[in-house]
């Protein structure tokens with residue numbers, strides 16, 4: 152232990168006190184020993200430091216900071232150097248705001264396009280997400296503070312995120328859902344990890360010994376701190392045993408007492424706590440030095456320009472019929488669509504940043520050389536179809552040479568705590584497009600969405616640019632692409648299926664009651680579409696450019712692959728070349744191809760560059776469930792270099808000796824996995840994959856409600872009051888949506904509907920404790936008066952205890968002061 156001497160000076164109470172927050176955002180301090188609090192702030196694409204009212208849903212404003220593009224956007228840049236640079240900027244802002252731990256990046260896999268938080272995550276591919284995350288972390292931590300990679304692990308749906316039990320097989324867990332975390336830890340060196348709310352195969356993530364000990368600590372050698380997601384602690388002692396040091400936010404000391412009691416009773420050894428204290432101290436001491444140096448305010452303009460550059464690198468050109476883009480200077484455009492005036496530049500929830508400034512398309516048009524004939528909103532962001540707005544838009548479109556049509560998803564659709572209901576753009580926007588296309592066929596659609604949308608309307612537009620959520624300078628960045636000042640170089644970090652029904656987890660998303668079954672296994676995103684040969688709208692890794700690249704001269708050796716790329720077009724540009732690997736043996740089921748490397752290179756017009764993508768420890772490995780280890784199968788491997796997963800330019804084959812492990816699967820029991828056609832895997836086959844019986848997926852409605860049941864489950868509670876409360880909440884939600892207050896309705900869903908009962912204690916900072924929750928549960932379970940009585944009695948007890956505690960604190964302080972005198 153690094154701080155043994157200091158720890159020896161601490162009382163048991165002091166040690167336990169460090170294991171949970173002091174308030175909503177700070178860890179506990181012990182001033183007599185010179186131990187300060189740490190400030191933790193969201194994250195991930197800007198600093199959300201709340202000076203006054205605190206919340207984890209992005210409701211109250213924070214101190215202004217630069218709003219950079221979200222992770223889903225930056226992933227499209229495929230630029231690792233950019234990731235690191237952004238990390239440095241984030242780190243610098245965090246330092247100037249005295250934030251020790253920046254709560255990001257978020258690196259959960261995009262298992263399904265409807266996960267409400269996809270805008271905050273990088274990719275459907277673990278290698279791309281892992282590389283980007285590792286670079287963010289390096290950048291952030293180079294400034295002397297800590298990143299906090301989240302949410303560990305398999306947190307891939309927002310509905311019931313605090314209670315859902317994810318059922319996933321070990322190989323899928325390792326290859327798909329943990330690889331990016333492994334890279335964030337081993338390559339990025341993150342000092343903090345945030346555990347996720349959900350359960351993994353029956354145990355809460357932060358209590359899961361397999362996840363937290365076997366994998367995180369023993370296999371990956373992680374020495375840092377694990378922080379719970381806010382309010383995500385269930386059994387504090389079980390969490391501590393699994394090595395979860397910090398519970399956030401404060402519980403008013405309630406769970407510290409659980410820790411103290413468990414040590415006094417011998418349930419856990421004091422050394423376990425000491426080790427946790429040691430790691431917390433290390434995080435505190437190694438992230439506060441930087442505040443002792445004189446810190447300057449960050450440079451708003453410089454950082455705004457960085458946000459712009461990051462957005463420029465990440466915009467994806469999806470369609471460019473007859474080279475309608477870039478627009479020539481002087482082109483007369485009609486600007487249509489509410490998003491041109493009110494940019495959608497970030498998602499909703501805990502990641503909401505209060506930007507230092509905000510570029511708007513209309514205000515940046517002049518400098519782009521494009522001539523605007525005017526603006527028409529065309530639709531109401533939250534409203535129904537408006538014939539008047541459509542008429543005005545068509546009048547403008549008629550006069551214009553080209554229509555710039557700004558479409559997208561609104562802030563209430565893509566939000567933390569909720570999943571999207573479908574993959575469509577709002578109908579009023581599609582209606583507008585339909586009408587505008589009748590009067591002007593030169594339409595360039597500009598999309599602002601944090602994730603995938605269906606595009607049955609695509610043939611009506613000639614140009615299509617996707618800016619994702621481009622941060623505070625996204626609007627200007629987009630215009631620079633439209634005008635040709637910047638050549639687009641972004642490529643999709645996720646596949647665009649033709650329709651939602653095509654997605655591999657279509658039948659198993661989201662988990663609605665007890666469990667969510669990952670029946671598609673390792674086949675998420677392109678791993679599925681490319682193996683099962685499903686037609687897609689845009690493949691993974693796809694993106695156009697104003698120039699054209701030619702690939703040649705592939706050479707493969709044991710170290711990696713080398714090839715040439717020539718820019719045969721008229722513009723200088725950047726190309727993202729991707730390395731995919733496919734195993735030719737059919738002994739172990741595998742995706743047809745998997746991304747194992749990528750490079751982004753700048754090439755002048757007419758120039759040729761020779762590039763190398765090295766192989767690494769991930770190139771040929773697979774996780775063998777029999778040996779419980781990463782193994783390599785002896786086989787010929789196809790080496791594919793492509794401009795996207797469906798545009799393979801060069802191929803070769805290399806023979807690789809294996810590790811000789813026995814084959815893990817019985818082919819006949821797993822036909823869907825061997826064919827890749829995993830949309831309808833039967834219960835039996837999935838059980839064969841996970842090698843156990845599936846747990847009950849539905850709620851047991853006969854059981855009384857307990858700590859981990861959610862408010863939504865009051866629908867079948869024994870107590871009439873609870874059922875009535877459920878009806879009231881559901882009605883409020885329905886009514887608020889009906890009257891167009893979707894954001895307020897969302898808050899009900901996020902903060903009440905899906906909240907487990909224990910969350911009432913965990914999220915109220917000690918105002919309501921667990922014995923009081925017992926009273927609430929009694930009421931819900933049909934013992935109203937007994938429960939109310941219990942609740943009030945426990946409340947009185949708590950208030951009395953608090954009084955005694957503060958009196959003894961005052962006494963202690965005055966005795967110490969007297970001693971000093």
Ligand code: BGC
Nearest residue numbers: 193206207208254380381501
């Ligand atoms: C989110 C975390 C976030 C935390 C604090 C939670 O609701 O899941 O990502 O860091 O709140 O705001």
